Amino acid sequence: MGQVERIGVSLDEGLLGRFDELVAGQGYPNRSEAIRDLIRDRLSAEELGKPNARAIAGVFLVYDHHLGGLSQKMIDLQHNHLLQTVSSLHVHLDREDCLEVVILKGKVKDIAQVSDRLTSLKGVKLSRVNILALGG
Amino acid sequence: MGQVERIGVSLDEGLLGRFDELVAGQGYPNRSEAIRDLIRDRLSAEELGKPNARAIAGVFLVYDHHLGGLSQKMIDLQHNHLLQTVSSLHVHLDREDCLEVVILKGKVKDIAQVSDRLTSLKGVKLSRVNILALGG
Amino acid sequence: MGQVERIGVSLDEGLLGRFDELVAGQGYPNRSEAIRDLIRDRLSAEELGKPNARAIAGVFLVYDHHLGGLSQKMIDLQHNHLLQTVSSLHVHLDREDCLEVVILKGKVKDIAQVSDRLTSLKGVKLSRVNILALGG
Amino acid sequence: MGQVERIGVSLDEGLLGRFDELVAGQGYPNRSEAIRDLIRDRLSAEELGKPNARAIAGVFLVYDHHLGGLSQKMIDLQHNHLLQTVSSLHVHLDREDCLEVVILKGKVKDIAQVSDRLTSLKGVKLSRVNILALGG
Numbered sequence: 001m002g003q004v005e006r007i008g009v010s011l012d013e014g015l016l017g018r019f020d021e022l023v024a025g026q027g028y029p030n031r032s033e034a035i036r037d038l039i040r041d042r043l044s045a046e047e048l049g050k051p052n053a054r055a056i057a058g059v060f061l062v063y064d065h066h067l068g069g070l071s072q073k074m075i076d077l078q079h080n081h082l083l084q085t086v087s088s089l090h091v092h093l094d095r096e097d098c099l100e101v102v103i104l105k106g107k108v109k110d111i112a113q114v115s116d117r118l119t120s121l122k123g124v125k126l127s128r129v130n131i132l133a134l135g136g
Numbered sequence: 137m138g139q140v141e142r143i144g145v146s147l148d149e150g151l152l153g154r155f156d157e158l159v160a161g162q163g164y165p166n167r168s169e170a171i172r173d174l175i176r177d178r179l180s181a182e183e184l185g186k187p188n189a190r191a192i193a194g195v196f197l198v199y200d201h202h203l204g205g206l207s208q209k210m211i212d213l214q215h216n217h218l219l220q221t222v223s224s225l226h227v228h229l230d231r232e233d234c235l236e237v238v239i240l241k242g243k244v245k246d247i248a249q250v251s252d253r254l255t256s257l258k259g260v261k262l263s264r265v266n267i268l269a270l271g272g
Numbered sequence: 273m274g275q276v277e278r279i280g281v282s283l284d285e286g287l288l289g290r291f292d293e294l295v296a297g298q299g300y301p302n303r304s305e306a307i308r309d310l311i312r313d314r315l316s317a318e319e320l321g322k323p324n325a326r327a328i329a330g331v332f333l334v335y336d337h338h339l340g341g342l343s344q345k346m347i348d349l350q351h352n353h354l355l356q357t358v359s360s361l362h363v364h365l366d367r368e369d370c371l372e373v374v375i376l377k378g379k380v381k382d383i384a385q386v387s388d389r390l391t392s393l394k395g396v397k398l399s400r401v402n403i404l405a406l407g408g
Numbered sequence: 409m410g411q412v413e414r415i416g417v418s419l420d421e422g423l424l425g426r427f428d429e430l431v432a433g434q435g436y437p438n439r440s441e442a443i444r445d446l447i448r449d450r451l452s453a454e455e456l457g458k459p460n461a462r463a464i465a466g467v468f469l470v471y472d473h474h475l476g477g478l479s480q481k482m483i484d485l486q487h488n489h490l491l492q493t494v495s496s497l498h499v500h501l502d503r504e505d506c507l508e509v510v511i512l513k514g515k516v517k518d519i520a521q522v523s524d525r526l527t528s529l530k531g532v533k534l535s536r537v538n539i540l541a542l543g544g
Contacts, residue, residue, distance in 0.1 A: 038174040
């Protein structure tokens with residue numbers, strides 16, 4: 001973290017009052033922390049529009065672990081040469097279903113390609129992909 | 137608009153630098169305007185979680201205008217007694233398709249019900265619903 | 273619309289039962305209509321990843337109409353040579369605020385640029401952009 | 409998984425052609441698998457509107473691990489008596505930042521409360537919450 005700077009923001013009292021309620025309700029320690037989060041979120045969303053931006057993704061897969069060969073296919077896909085599969089987490093949900101969270105690191109476009117493959121595997125029931133840009 | 141207040145926000149220079157680029161890139165006149173937008177967006181998203189919050193919605197419908205009776209069904213649905221259909225806009229897209237933007241005003245839950253009906257009408261090809269909470 | 277084809281889809285009875293409830297709850301006339309909507313939505317989302325895809329957008333702006341010159345700036349922005357501003361709709365919300373829905377037609381990337389400018393205008397309090405790809 | 413049923417879906421050839429391209433492009437083994445995914449996604453999104461629906465969530469947090477006490481606060485929050493914190497995964501990103509993925513199981517409303525607290529902790533730079541409803 002670099003040097004800390006301080007900027008001034010003007011906003012009308014009505015908006016400030018509602019913002020303060022949100023800050024308190026979510027448990028933020030102060031307004032600056034909340035505003036920094038809003039700014040980082042916006043910047044991260046912006047970065048994701050660039051195919052070559054560096055990002056980290058969590059691919060969230062709910063699947064039926066009885067289906068033979070699915071785990072193997074998942075592992076094969078994760079060993080994609082353009083991506084760095086950082087790690088994965090396996091959670092037992094019930095007698096039938098598992099949750100697998102696969103953490104991928106790489107360029108936005110490469111992550112998109114691998115996560116498409118993962119979510120379309122036979123036996124995968126639900127999926128969501130979370131991408132966060134790792135900006136400058 | 138009430139009285140204008142001024143608050144201070146501290147953030148490290150790296151984050152500030154990237155934020156300033158965004159502010160300039162999007163054409164914001166200054167940082168305050170951009171931060172106010174981030175705050176209002178966040179508050180509006182928060183409000184939408186409350187079924188009784190007052191909101192305004194734009195229901196975007198792309199449909200085939202050759203299908204008999206669709207326009208009539210749309211108008212019937214808009215005349216829901218719990219909602220105020222403010223107005224609607226009709227755009228000719230090509231030989232086959234039209235875009236209809238229906239503006240609805242009312243409680244979040246009532247808007248959700250009517251927009252579900254609108255988007256599931258036979259002949260509607262694509263739809264999106266945009267809801268903005270009209271907070272405090 | 274071209275020739276109609278019929279495909280078979282196999283799914284287990286639990287999933288089918290829950291889907292049928294959704295179809296009925298949303299008021300769809302039949303399953304085919306609901307599945308076509310799911311497919312079109314997915315295809316439209318896919319198209320939006322391509323900067324040159326043809327799209328139609330609704331830019332939704334809530335703004336304070338007392339602010340001098342805002343309307344003029346909006347009109348100037350809409351007269352962008354790369355886009356076709358199809359039309360716009362103005363709704364009076366309360367003593368202070370207006371809603372303006374601007375319909376833009378053009379390439380995804382050009383729409384993104386103009387809608388960024390519109391949403392960052394001073395006086396615009398809330399905004400949302402809805403883009404629908406007009407695929408093949 | 410229950411008994412498998414087969415339903416027919418009619419759609420015009422243009423839409424079918426574009427859908428088939430998507431199915432192939434994403435690597436789906438067949439159309440049924442792709443349509444089942446679309447249906448499950450839609451049902452899961454629907455469930456999330458109900459505060460008492462059972463869900464599983466992945467809370468993604470990028471944070472600066474130098475900040476004292478943050479890990480302890482995270483662990484305290486995860487030990488919420490209304491939720492079942494299934495597990496969590498810690499990934500080292502660079503000299504400064506870590507990614508923590510916390511898997512929470514419980515009711516939608518309880519997950520929302522805990523994830524709000526987690527994402528607003530001082531030191532958390534970026535966050536995303538992924539919720540999947542575990543329907544019927």
